[in-house]
Every structure is written in C-alpha cells, then in structure tokens.
Amino acid sequence: MVRRKRKRLEAGISSASLGDMAFIMLFFFISTTKFDVKKGLGIILPGPSTAETQRVRIQADNLTRILINSDGKVAINNEIVTLHELEGRVRTIVRENPEMVFTLRADRQSKYVNMYEVFDRMLVAGAERVNLSTN
Numbered sequence: 001m002v003r004r005k006r007k008r009l010e011a012g013i014s015s016a017s018l019g020d021m022a023f024i025m026l027f028f029f030i031s032t033t034k035f036d037v038k039k040g041l042g043i044i045l046p047g048p049s050t051a052e053t054q055r056v057r058i059q060a061d062n063l064t065r066i067l068i069n070s071d072g073k074v075a076i077n078n079e080i081v082t083l084h085e086l087e088g089r090v091r092t093i094v095r096e097n098p099e100m101v102f103t104l105r106a107d108r109q110s111k112y113v114n115m116y117e118v119f120d121r122m123l124v125a126g127a128e129r130v131n132l133s134t135n
Contacts, residue, residue, distance in 0.1 A: 064093055064102050066118065070109035074118055083121055090125035101129040108134050 066086075067075045074086055081089060093100055102122060106115040115132075122130060 058101050062097065062099055062101055064090075064100055066102055066104045066122070068104075068106040068110050068114050068118060070107045072110055072114040074114075083117060086118065087121045087125045090122050090127050094126040094128075099129075100127070101131065102127050103131045103133065105133045105135060 065077055067078070069075075073080055074083065075081065076086065076089055090102070104115070104119060104122070106118075119130065119132070
C-alpha cells in the first residue's frame with residue numbers, strides 16, 4: 001500500500017498588502033506632523049550700501065556703547081549694570097535723546113542668550129537704532 005504524503009499547511013502572514021500599509025502609515029505620519037518655523041530676531045536689515053551711504057559719521061553725543069563680556073556682564077559706556085538697570089537706563093537715554101544710536105558689542109566667548117536678552121530689553125525700552133557687533 002502506497003502512502004501519500006499529506007501536504008502540511010503552513011501558517012503565514014500574507015505580505016501582499018504590506019506595501020499598502022506602509023504607504024498609509026507614511027501618509028498618516030507626514031500629514032499629522034507639525035513642523036516648527038523658527039522666527040529668529042525679527043529685525044529689519046538695511047539695504048545694500050552705495051558709495052554715498054557707505055560712511056556715516058556719528059557724533060559722540062549720539063552714541064552709547066553697550067558691552068557684554070565673556071561672563072555675560074553688561075556695561076553701558078564702561079559702567080557695569082544689571083539687566084533690570086539696563087532697561088531703565090536705556091529708556092532714560094532714549095527719552096533725553098531720541099536720535100541716540102546704541103552699539104551692542106558682545107564678546108565672541110559670550111553666550112548668544114546674553115546678547116539676545118540685552119537686545120530684547122533694549123527694544124522694550126524704546127531703542128530703535130541699534131548696531132550689533134562682536135569683539
């Protein structure tokens with residue numbers, strides 16, 4: 001008597017719809033992801049300089065120097081002040097001379113957040129003419 005071998009049924013997962021499922025999941029995650037937009041400082045930069053506007057002389061009476069050292073300490077015209085005092089001093093200077101130009105100079109080793117805090121306080125105090133530079 002000849003015995004026939006029974007064909008074993010193997011359990012398995014059909015991969016026919018695997019591509020469809022991957023595409024659906026990809027579409028879901030792309031459509032529900034929220035992309036952050038970085039806003040930056042929000043300042044208006046001047047246009048390109050021409051030969052006439054390249055050199056501007058500012059009188060010493062209309063210039064205030066604000067320095068940030070590598071430790072994050074702030075000085076107005078070489079006098080060290082706190083951030084709270086800075087806002088009041090800038091407000092007073094702008095009230096006395098609306099044409100005042102502020103030069104904000106940060107040390108290259110200082111943290112960016114220090115410069116941003118000082119710049120923000122200056123804008124809150126009413127400083128409109130600010131020059132940014134580094135040592």
